[in-house]
Amino acid sequence: MPAHIGRPVIRLAAHRVTTDALLDHIAATCRDADDPTKPHPRLGLWKRLIRNTGVEQRYWTRPLQEATAPSSVGHRAGVAFGDALDLAESAARDALDVAGLDPGDVDAIVTSHTTSWTVPGMDVHLIERLGLRPTVTRIGLSTLACVGGAQSLVHALWHTLARPGARVLVVVAETLSTIYHESETTPQSMMYRALFGDSAGAAVVTGLTDETSADLPTGFVALDPLELVMPNSRDRYWGTIDDEGLHFDSTRKAAAAATDAVPYITDWLGKRRPEWAIVHPGGPRIIDDVVTSIGLAEKAGRYSHASLAENGNLGGTAVLDVLARTHDDPPAPGSPGALIAFGPGFTAAGVYGAWI
Template sequence: MPAHIGRPVITLAPHLVTTEDLIDRIATTYRDPDFPSRPRPSFGVWKRLILNTGVRQRYWSRPLQEATTPSSVGHRAQVAFGDALDLAESAARQALDAAGLHPGDIDAIVTSHTTSWTVPGLDIHLIERLGLNPTVARMPLATLACSGGAHALARALLHTDARHGDRVLVVVAETLSTIYHQSEDTPQSMMYRALFGDSAGACIVTGIDGRDYPDPGFVISDPFELAMPNSRDRYWGSIDGHGLHFESTKAASTAAADALPYMTDWLGERPVDWAVVHPGGPRIIDDVVAGVGLDPHKDGRHSHTSLAENGNLGGVAVLDVLRRAHDDPPAPGAPGLLAAFGPGFTVAGVYGNWA
C-alpha cells in the first residue's frame, strides 16, 4: 500500500555562519601562539578543502565563538541535545499545523537523531512536549546520521503498509556543529567542520489507498535499505573526552558510486524522471544523479542549492531537498527516487510517483 509524504518543514538553527566567517575563525585560531605547534598542511590547503565543499553558509545552534570554544564531552552533549530537541519540536509543530492535524491524530512517530547521546531518546521527549498519545507507536532511530531522513521515511512506509490509514510523524534533528574541535587540524576535520549545519525537519506520512491523494507530494510505494559489505572504512563516528568526531578515509570519496549497482538492481527497469539525493557533497550528488540516468546539473539542482545554502544537514538534508521539490515540483505522475547515504556505509531510499 502506498503512502503520501506531506511537504516537509525545515527548522534551521538561529546562527548564520558564512564560509568566510569560518575561514577567518580558523585562521585566527591557528595563528595563536598558544595553539599546539606541529607539522600540518599550509592554511592555503585547508582553505581550498573548505571551499571545495560547495557550502557558502550554514546555520549553527550556537554562535561561532561559542561553538568553536573547547568544552567537555558532557557539556557538548547536553547542549547539542537540548538544541536539537528545540529545533525538532518547532519543526514537528509546524508540520502538524500545515497538515491541519492535532497531536492526538498521530498514530506513530519515527525519529532520527545521532549527534548527542541521550536516554530516553528524542521520541520520548517529543511525545511529552507535543502532547502525543501515550500509546503512540514509536520507532526511534539512532546512529544513522546522514541516512536518517530517508531511513525514517522507509520505516514510515512499512508502518502504514501494516496499519492502513495511519498517520506517521517523521522528525529528524541533528546538531552537527558539535563535531567542531579546535584541536583537530587534519584535512578531514577541516572539511567536515565546514560541511555541516544544524537543523530539524518534520513531515507527515499517511497511508493511502492509491487513489486518494490529499495534497501534491511524493507517493511512495517501495523502500530500499543497504548495508554495503565490507565498507565500515568509509565514514564513522568516534567519541573521546572532547566530544563527538566524524572521520573518514579516502575510500569515502567513491562510496556513493560504489553503492549505485545495488540501487540500480533494486530499481530494475522502473523509470526515474527525478531524484531527491542527499547533499552530502558535490561529488555524491553528481555521482548518484548521473548513476540513475539523470542530468546532475538539472536534476541535482535542489540538492546543490540545499548544500550551498544550508550545508549538509545530516539526516535532515533529504527532507530539505524534498521541500524544495514541492516548491518546484516534477510533473504529476512522474516516477522518482529519494536516497540518502550514511556511515556504515549505508543507503536508504524510497521509490514512487509525484501526486
C-alpha cells in the same frame, strides 16, 4: 499499499555562519607552532578543501565563538541535545499544522537523532512536548547520521504497510556543529567542520486507503523502499567520541562510497526509470554521481546543490530539505522519481514512487 509523504517543514538554527567567517576563524586559531605570528603552514590546503565542499554558509544553534570553544563532552552533549530537541519540536508542530492534524491524530512517530547521547530518546521527549497519545507507536532511531531522514521515511512506509491508513510523524534533528574541535587539524576534520549545519525537519506520512486518499495535497507517493548496508564498507567514514565530544573521521574511500553503492541502487530500480531525484546533499560529487548513474541529467540535482550551498550538509535532515525544495517547484503529476540518501556504515536508504 502506497503512502503519501507530505511537504516537510525545515527548521534551521539561528546563527548564520558564512564560509568566509569560518575561514577567518580557522586562520586566527590555527597558527604556526614554531612562530605563532605566522599562519599554519597547511592553511592554504585547508582553504581549498573547505571551498571544495560547495558550502557557502551554514546555520548553527550557537554563535561561532561559542560553538568552537573547547568544552567537556558532557557540556557539549547536553547543549547539542537541548538545541536539537527545540528545533525538532518546532518542525514537528508545523508539520502537523501543514497536514491539518491534531497531536491525537498521530498513530506513530519515527525519530532520528545522532549528534548527542540521551536516554530516553528524542521520541519520548517529543511525545510529551507535542502532546501525542501515550499509546502512540514509537520508532526511535539513532547513530544513522546522514541517512536518518531517508531511513525514517522507509520505517514510516513499513508502518503504513502494516497498518493501512496510519498517520506517521517523521522527525529528524541534528546539531552537527558539535563536531567542531579547534584541536583537530587533519584534512578530514577541516572538511567536516565546514560541511555541516544544524537543523530539524519533520513530515507526515499517511498510508493511503479510500478514506485517506480523498483530497490529498500535492506530494510524493511512496511505493517501494530500499535499505542497504554495503558489504565490507565500515572503513569509509564513522563517528568516535572522546573527552572533547563527538568526531567524524573517514578514509579516502569515502569519496567514492556513494558511487560504490550505485550498482545496488540500479538493481533495486530495475527497469524503472526515475524522471526526477531527491539526492542527499553530502557533497557535490555525491549528488552528481548518483543523479547521472540513474540516467538523469546533472540538472536533476539542482535542489540538492542549492541545499548544500545555502545550508550545508544537514545530516539526516538534508534529504527532507531537498524534498521540501522539490515541493516548491514540483515534477509533473504522475512522474516517477526516487529519494536516496547515504550514511556511515556505509549505508543507503531510498524510496521509489511518483509525484501527485
